[in-house]
Amino acid sequence: MIKGYQYFSAFLDLRAQKSLVADLREIIVAAPLYTPTMPVSGRPFSVKMTNAGSLGWVSDKSGYRYQPLHPVSGRPWPAIPSDLMDIWREVSQCQMDPQACLINYYGNGAKMGSHVDKDEETFEAPVVSISLGDDAVFHVGGLKRADAKTRIVLKSGDVVVLGGLARLAYHGIDRIKAGTSDLLQEGGRFNLTLRRVTRS
Numbered sequence: 001m002i003k004g005y006q007y008f009s010a011f012l013d014l015r016a017q018k019s020l021v022a023d024l025r026e027i028i029v030a031a032p033l034y035t036p037t038m039p040v041s042g043r044p045f046s047v048k049m050t051n052a053g054s055l056g057w058v059s060d061k062s063g064y065r066y067q068p069l070h071p072v073s074g075r076p077w078p079a080i081p082s083d084l085m086d087i088w089r090e091v092s093q094c095q096m097d098p099q100a101c102l103i104n105y106y107g108n109g110a111k112m113g114s115h116v117d118k119d120e121e122t123f124e125a126p127v128v129s130i131s132l133g134d135d136a137v138f139h140v141g142g143l144k145r146a147d148a149k150t151r152i153v154l155k156s157g158d159v160v161v162l163g164g165l166a167r168l169a170y171h172g173i174d175r176i177k178a179g180t181s182d183l184l185q186e187g188g189r190f191n192l193t194l195r196r197v198t199r200s
Contacts, residue, residue, distance in 0.1 A: 001150055002142055004126070004164025008091060012157035016083070017132055017183055023081040024103065024132075024190060027052050030078040031070050033105055039063045046110040052101040053080045055197050057119065064119045066100060066197050080194070087130065088194050091161050094125045098194040106136065106189040112173040114145060117162070117195065125196035126163030132156050133189035135177040141170040156181045156189075 012020070033048040036059040051057060055066040056077045068076055080101045088098050104112070117127050131154045138160070141149040147170065154160070162169060176189050184190070 002140070002166045002169050004162065004166035005140055005169065006091070006161040006163070007152065008159040008161070010155070010157050011087075011091075011159040012130070014157075014183075017157050020081075020083055020130070020132060020192070021183060021190075023083060024192075027078050027081075027103065031056075031073070031075070033103075034070075034072050036060065036071075047104045047106055047112060049105065050103050051077045052084075052103065053077055053099050055100045057100060057102045057195070066119065084130070084192065084194060087159065088128050091159055092126050092128055092163070092194075094163075094196070096125050096196050096200050098125070098128070099197045100195045102193040102195065104191045104193070106134075106173065106176045106191065107186075108176075108178060108188070110173075110188070111175055114139065114141065114149075114170045114172040116168050116170055117193075118168060120195060120197045122196065122199040123167045124200070126161050126167060128194040129160040129162070130192040130194075131158045131160075131189065132192070133181050133184040134187065135180040136189055136191075137174040137177070139172055139174060140166070143168055143170075145170050153177070156183050 139149040141147040
């Protein structure tokens with residue numbers, strides 16, 4: 001396993017998970033989920049997404065980037081909830097606060113191909129990922145796409161940290177195991193990814 005990868009199984013109990021879901025519902029009212037598209041091809045992602053924080057990650061024909069406004073509504077992203085900030089401060093070992101919380105919703109058949117989070121100005125802070133809802137088959141590899149991958153099943157309440165060398169490791173979601181959690185009334189899975197975008 002690449003150095004800097006940390007896996008916190010069952011980090012959040014059921015009460016904490018339900019509290020985060022309530023926070024998510026409020027975020028989504030202010031910044032609705034939308035379907036992003038791939039650069040150049042314009043093909044839609046299989047996940048829906050939104051953001052919280054001063055910056056949000058977006059993708060369209062113009063490319064991958066961070067911006068302060070929702071690409072559909074044109075409104076600023078809502079603030080990152082305090083519960084999420086507390087999780088960051090507990091597991092990140094980073095003095096800087098996150099500026100973006102990318103929220104991906106995985107419905108039936110959704111997945112995320114192997115990729116590296118590298119659209120930030122700095123990689124000194126880790127990426128902190130929180131799972132809510134159905135189980136997901138997650139993979140993490142090395143610094144090259146062809147490197148060997150380790151697969152684990154992420155369950156609701158699990159937290160993953162990609163820091164150090166693992167900050168630029170390839171990772172992704174192979175599939176969602178539908179019906180493995182009743183946390184979300186609509187089923188599926190939310191993944192919350194906390195990121196620092198600019199340098200300190």
